[in-house]
Every structure is written in C-alpha cells, then in structure tokens.
Amino acid sequence: MSTDRVYLTFDDGPDPEWTPRVLDVLEQAHVKATFFAIGQHAQRAPDLMRRIHAAGHAVGNHTFSHRHPWFMSQRTARAQVRDGANALSDVLGVAPRFYRPPHGRQRACMSDEAQRCGEQVVLWDISAVDWGPLGAAEGIAKRLDAVKSGDVVLMHDGRNQHNRPDQLLQILPLFLRKLSDRGLQPALLPA
Numbered sequence: 001m002s003t004d005r006v007y008l009t010f011d012d013g014p015d016p017e018w019t020p021r022v023l024d025v026l027e028q029a030h031v032k033a034t035f036f037a038i039g040q041h042a043q044r045a046p047d048l049m050r051r052i053h054a055a056g057h058a059v060g061n062h063t064f065s066h067r068h069p070w071f072m073s074q075r076t077a078r079a080q081v082r083d084g085a086n087a088l089s090d091v092l093g094v095a096p097r098f099y100r101p102p103h104g105r106q107r108a109c110m111s112d113e114a115q116r117c118g119e120q121v122v123l124w125d126i127s128a129v130d131w132g133p134l135g136a137a138e139g140i141a142k143r144l145d146a147v148k149s150g151d152v153v154l155m156h157d158g159r160n161q162h163n164r165p166d167q168l169l170q171i172l173p174l175f176l177r178k179l180s181d182r183g184l185q186p187a188l189l190p191a
C-alpha cells in the first residue's frame with residue numbers, strides 16, 4: 001500500500017472563469033487540493049470561494065491584493081496579510097491555516113503576521129510555470145512529469161495578470177491520471 005503523497009496547490013483565485021473548471025476536473029478525479037486565494041478576489045466571488053471550501057479543499061491566504069512583498073512599507077505589508085486572512089474568514093466562517101507570499105517572495109514581517117493569524121507559511125517544491133511565455137500546455141506537462149513523492153506543486157487557477165489556467169486545464173486531467181498511475185496520492189497540506 002503506497003503512502004506516497006503530493007500536495008497540489010492553486011494560486012491567485014478565485015477566478016469566476018477558470019476556478020470552476022479546475023474544481024470540476026479535481027472532482028472528477030476525486031482529488032483534493034489547496035487553494036491560495038487572493039482576499040479581494042474572494043470578496044468579489046464569495047459563492048465560488050465557498051464552493052472551494054465546501055468541496056473539501058483547503059484554503060490558504062495569498063494576501064489581500066497580491067502586491068509584491070518587497071515594494072511596500074512594513075505597515076502595508078502586514079496589512080496585506082491580515083486583510084487577506086480576514087477576507088477569507090469573513091467569506092468562509094473559518095480562518096485560513098496556510099499563507100503563501102505573492103511571487104514566493106518571503107518577507108519577515110509578513111511571515112510573522114501570517115503566524116500571528118495562525119497560518120503556516122507554505123512555498124513549493126515544483127512549479128508548473130503555468131504563466132508567461134513558458135506557460136504553454138506542453139511545457140507545463142513536461143515540468144509536472146517531474147513531480148515526486150512529498151512535493152508541493154504550484155499551479156494557478158486565477159488568471160491574475162499573466163497566468164495561463166487555460167493552458168494548465170488542457171493537461172490537468174492527464175496529469176492527475178499520471179499521478180495515480182505512479183502511485184502518487186494528492187493530499188491536503190498537513191496542518
């Protein structure tokens with residue numbers, strides 16, 4: 001009996017166009033994931049945010065408006081984390097337990113604020129690079145083939161600027177089948 005786990009994460013949603021499609025694919029494959037949501041997106045799409053939660057996926061805080069962590073005052077940076085957490089709590093009725101900094105750029109005051117909010121900081125081991133000029137389906141699939149046991153995998157359900165959830169979705173069902181064939185079981189991040 002294999003216990004090899006992988007941790008799928010989707011950032012920058014909820015996105016009214018793309019998140020429902022990602023949810024449908026995950027549901028068909030009986031897979032649970034963690035969604036790092038942007039607070040102001042959650043406020044704009046509260047029903048969609050609740051659908052993520054109700055489907056049994058985990059939710060993480062990805063700040064209120066996804067500003068780059070390095071280019072704001074410490075006071076504003078802390079507020080980005082706190083306001084993001086509050087936006088998700090208000091919509092879901094429960095506090096997020098994970099935090100991921102925008103662009104993966106860690107800043108001490110923001111990690112500290114996340115911990116004050118009861119959130120564990122989570123980065124990733126492998127990125128699909130499902131954005132920008134490299135974000136075409138074929139390249140995404142190739143990068144995801146390298147996922148191994150224990151990896152936290154970064155993908156994007158939110159269009160936010162230059163992400164390519166349209167490209168990711170072309171290969172997501174096949175990726176999930178390959179994981180299953182390899183005995184890798186997607187699981188929620190351990191709290």
Ligand SMILES: [Zn+2]
Binds near residue numbers: 011012062101102103
């Ligand atoms: Zn992001």
